[in-house]
Amino acid sequence: MIKRLVVMLVVVVTIGAVASPARAQTHYTGTLTSGATWVADVPAGWNGTMILYSHGFGPLTAQNAPDDETRSALLAEGYGLVGSSYSGRSWWALSSALDDQFGALAAIEKRVGDARRTIAWGTSMGGLISALQAERGAGRIDGSLTTCGLVGGALNLGNYQLDGEWALVRLLDAKARLVDYPTSAAGTAAATALSSAITAAQRTPAGRARVSLAAALFNTPGWFTGATPPAPTDYSGQQAQQAAELSQFVLGFIVPGRYQIELAAGGNSSYNAGVNYAALLHGNPREQQVRTLYRHAGLDLSADLATLTRDATVMADPHAVATLRRTSVPTGHLRVPELSIHTTADQLIPVEHENWYARTVAHADKTRLLRQGYVRATGHCAFRPAETIGALHVLEKRIQTGRWAPTTAAALNRAARATTLGEGRYVSFRPAPLTGARR
Structure with missing residues (x-):
């Protein structure tokens, strides 16, 4: 039957990263009707x-863990792991990802039996997927662990990135196309132009202030x-x-990435026409830095902000906006418990996403289902396995008992330490509002 289902099985042995005996595991792969591939590992003595x-x-490559070290540690603890590649023609695969993920889950359960408990775990864009699963996956998942997640949604992402890019174009005279990329190469060329403008601007106090x-x-x-900020x-x-x-x-990643999002959305979903840039800066956690550097450079910040506001003309395609709103924006209506964790200095998905998300969940009156934790570190998804697996254990206890145990920084660090994989770096932290959030 396995050959008829075109599923490949191989038996391998993995040495766990925790203090437990090595576990034999069975590796499974397959292809869904959507064309997405999936991969799973289930250890002997599956928990x-x-x-x-x-x-x-x-x-679009199937993965079932964020990295090899975490995979080994989870298998050593007895967890089964499954994940799909997603399907479609764009890397921004939100229109298919939830169906493909649940399809992968169904496929592995046909081979090994129904899971007693299923926990969604998403990373970065996958964190947006796991947040959406927490809204739409009741009955198929029991909880969600969202790590470095794009929980501010695609529309906010595109808008604040456009705001920053617009400032580089208008104030540093960068020659770069900002939206409606015909090819991926056009996005790469724009990223190069914007990066070059920053490099040149760093030579003068005025340029540094505008950057x-x-x-x-x-x-x-x-x-x-560096070890510390x-x-x-x-x-x-x-x-x-x-x-x-x-x-x-950042620019080399996000600007070509816009092409992929536009491909999925069917057009440009971002706009800055009518945006008041002075209002955007007000209350930003970097406002004092900007004002100080402008003053030292002898520049008129109000004049620059007025220029950005006056000249902004980018309009969004309503169809693209509607597509991303439907597929790629959380509503906050959680139906299962979710623990969301973020590094305090994340370059690709800023920690401010968590502020927007908490407000959205509160507006939906679902705060009781959400908890958030913050790791003092720089880097996108720069977690230690002890930190993510410790968080998983905290979430799992919530699923088991129906009540959240403490999720303070101290409690999350105790959970990390209990994994025996190392120390946690959780801290008490409150993210600022997401600048440029308009959706």
């Missing part, structure tokens, strides 16, 4: 819990490299880190 893993933005304004609109953290009032140090992360990392 009955299946992790339904949703991978982040990128090539700091763009970084604030991007929700860019002031910590990119620059001091709170080291505005020059923070600006240098922001310039590096934008020019060396």
